[in-house]
Amino acid sequence: MIDNHIHPVLGDYTPRQSQADYLAGFVHGGVTSAVSAGEVHTPGRPKDRAGTKALAILAHKAFADHRPLGLRVYGGALLLEEGLTPEDFVELADAGVHLVGEIGISGVKDPETAATMTRWAHDVGMSVMVHVGGKSVPTSRAIDGEYCVQVQPDIAAHVNGGPTAPTIDDVKLILDQSSSAVELVYNGNQRAASDIAALLAETNQLDRLVLGTDSPAGAGIAPAGIMRLLATMCSLAKISPASAIATATGNTARVRGIPGGFIRIGENADLVIADAPDGGQASDMASALEFGDTPAVAAVVIGGEIKVTRSRNTAPPRRTPVFPKLIE
Template sequence: TETTHIDQAFEAGMRIIGEVGIGSLKDPVRSGELSVYARELGMTVHMHCGCTSDRGPGGDAHPYFSAEDVLTVKPSIASHCNTFASLSDADIDLLCGEEGPPFVEVVQAGGTRSMLRVVERLVERDALDRLLVGTDTPTGFGVTSLGILKTVSDICSLGGIEPALGWAIASGQNSAAFGVDGNRVAVGGAADLLVMDVSLGSREDTPAEAIAAGEWPGIAVVMTDGQIRINGSLCTLRARRVAEISSAA
């Protein structure tokens, strides 16, 4: 049975189910029963919102999932609420309301207006602890480098979120929602760090000021597992201050 499959996945160590609506099961009621079952086991369930972003069959065969569908399924996360075939304003408001899922995601591969509406509604409700930041690339949109960086810049410079909070949403809050380690600066935590500064030539003094102004910072160093992987990004402008490595990492 379907619940047996969920049990087997959980016993094998899987903790994330997604993306509800993309697979063969399209019935929101049955999907909701399985979603609740999985969440009660301790799994994170995220669900597709709006229209699919692939080329698909088109017409009536091309699925669309409304806010009512999401509320019926009861996932942990409403994925890409600003998908290009965007949810209606009323649907966005419903998902961001008190009956909506624990987390609501905005992505780079989506509409800017609907993204800002999600941010606005969550700010009004003092519920930014429900906001997640993703990319949803490359499906239907191509590969977008720096997708998280661009989306953080959008929600801060256009949505009025403080840059430090924007980074926290896109890092630690994402990890908390999906139940994974990392994305926090903490003793004993993963040694995954990103060092940035304003871009060379910027009029701003700090990366936070640059992001608030709609600029992109320059990435100086990327470290994972305590090892320096990138010393000077090729995808951003050069950081004003170049990192100096004084000893082997």
């Protein structure tokens, strides 16, 4: 599974909640890859042109080599600030940066400038997110559907609120007048998440849905947040488990242009073995999601290596997987 929306800093520590080892905790929640929406919580985050570029390049290169418990972290999401030029986006792309952080939480907030810089980002192959909904922090701004339509990002972030949800009409406007994928997050409005998931199913647009946790946030860090979102979709919006899981795997890989998300030859060997939690009503992972229970992570494999055999962040599974020794 891929968490489409995290706000890391550097290393496996976040000053937002003064917590270490939280990224490794996501692996225990069944997440094998996570995508940065911007390193906005960096203490003393630079907001000038040179500094915001330097932070994106540093985070991208640092997380390319730092993988907590094997977690693939796609870091280095450029936070848009005034003064950036088309040449800056070319420079960043040449350095490997392929993400633009959540527009609306950094210096560039007006839709005209945001739309122009989004075009520059698209010209060099970057994916772009826009914050949708009410203010998340004092320096952010409320953003509605009209703003998102004007900017035309790849992803309309947390359309169920980050943490405050926009209107359902805003979501419909984004769906009708843009090609953007829409994102649901755990640290958002869960009633809105259910309503939006049902709307996407009714209109046959689940292929446009991706999932994230928006962690760390004021509501905390949610290592099993993607599992909880799947349970919300299946139990309340009546989405089939298979379709729900696809939104947290292949959809995100496709929208973000990153490896993984599919079980097929040539893909990352990143697999989650999950079951119904022991002592519950369900008999397997799918029925657990339909009941609204958090599935039990029984094992996690990343890059073909077993990283977790007993999750610290979910209940124990009904059945324990057995790993026979491989014979060369």
